[in-house]
Amino acid sequence: MNEFIDSATVLDRPAMLRGRMARYGYLFFRGLLPADAITPLHQAMMLACRDQGWVDAENHPAGQPRLEGSPEFFDVYDNVQRMEGFHAFAHRTEVLSIIEALVQEQVLVHPRNIARISFPKAEFFTTPAHQDYVHIQATPATYTAWTPLSDCPQELGGLAVLASSHKLGLLPVHKANGAGGLGIDTDDIDLPWHTTDFKLGDVLVFHSFVVHKALPNRTQNGIRLSTDFRYQGVSEPIILDGLDPHYGRLGWDEIYRGWQRKDLQYYWRNLPLKTVARDPSFHANATEKK
Numbered sequence: 001m002n003e004f005i006d007s008a009t010v011l012d013r014p015a016m017l018r019g020r021m022a023r024y025g026y027l028f029f030r031g032l033l034p035a036d037a038i039t040p041l042h043q044a045m046m047l048a049c050r051d052q053g054w055v056d057a058e059n060h061p062a063g064q065p066r067l068e069g070s071p072e073f074f075d076v077y078d079n080v081q082r083m084e085g086f087h088a089f090a091h092r093t094e095v096l097s098i099i100e101a102l103v104q105e106q107v108l109v110h111p112r113n114i115a116r117i118s119f120p121k122a123e124f125f126t127t128p129a130h131q132d133y134v135h136i137q138a139t140p141a142t143y144t145a146w147t148p149l150s151d152c153p154q155e156l157g158g159l160a161v162l163a164s165s166h167k168l169g170l171l172p173v174h175k176a177n178g179a180g181g182l183g184i185d186t187d188d189i190d191l192p193w194h195t196t197d198f199k200l201g202d203v204l205v206f207h208s209f210v211v212h213k214a215l216p217n218r219t220q221n222g223i224r225l226s227t228d229f230r231y232q233g234v235s236e237p238i239i240l241d242g243l244d245p246h247y248g249r250l251g252w253d254e255i256y257r258g259w260q261r262k263d264l265q266y267y268w269r270n271l272p273l274k275t276v277a278r279d280p281s282f283h284a285n286a287t288e289k290k
């Protein structure tokens with residue numbers, strides 16, 4: 001795997017950011033966010049794991065790996081979705097300015113914010129190579145910001161991008177284990193994978209057509225916590241359920257109970273959004289994995 005190209009040095013050059021995104025399909029920023037913007041969320045999520053007996057006092061996994069989407073997963077994940085700090089983290093100005101440079105208009109932060117909890121000893125469930133568009137839909141000009149909530153060396157299961165693969169258009173999908181449940185066969189694609197040993201504060205932004213995957217968590221007892229948030233320009237259409245909480249289990253009223261900040265609640269309702277229905281055919285037509 002090659003090392004990511006670091007765009008932290010060209011942060012204040014919007015045309016350069018757009019140029020690099022057009023060329024590689026991603027922008028990586030070393031040290032974009034201060035540690036104190038991240039560690040409280042890491043601690044809160046670990047505490048939510050500890051409350052349910054998923055981790056011990058050292059934050060080491062207790063018992064079997066918990067897999068996203070399994071019934072017990074929601075014992076913790078519903079509580080993460082309730083956290084004001086988790087949703088507020090999607091609105092960091094450092095990230096919003098980058099997206100604004102890309103879309104060149106007012107930014108819509110998708111309310112459907114996602115956190116990942118990746119256990120060791122669950123390699124089969126590592127997020128497969130995929131393009132986000134099949135899940136997000138509506139407009140290709142959607143960007144994901146992926147942020148690990150701690151240092152994330154490759155062995156803890158960071159994210160890797162198939163550089164420039166957004167230029168290949170939409171690729172066929174097969175059913176797969178791991179987040180999203182859809183994978184792409186990349187064996188015959190002659191493009192390089194880029195990744196890094198992520199440090200606390202690093203942020204990876206990528207286009208919805210770029211192929212990316214998680215690396216397996218090969219540590220003995222480390223849990224990788226990360227967030228993935230989506231952004232687009234307000235004039236682009238958005239899928240209707242992109243305005244719902246991730247997994248749609250809780251209503252926003254339930255999630256917002258006890259929050260301090262009103263400006264982070266229902267903020268999209270004041271925007272002139274164009275919503276479109278979800279196209280179910282990506283999942284419906286996915287082939288079995290060879």
Ligand SMILES: O=C(O)CCC(=O)C(=O)O
Pocket residue numbers: 114116118127132144146179212213214226228
């Ligand atoms: O963090 C992960 O394992 C998956 C993140 C990702 O690829 C995505 O949400 O599109």
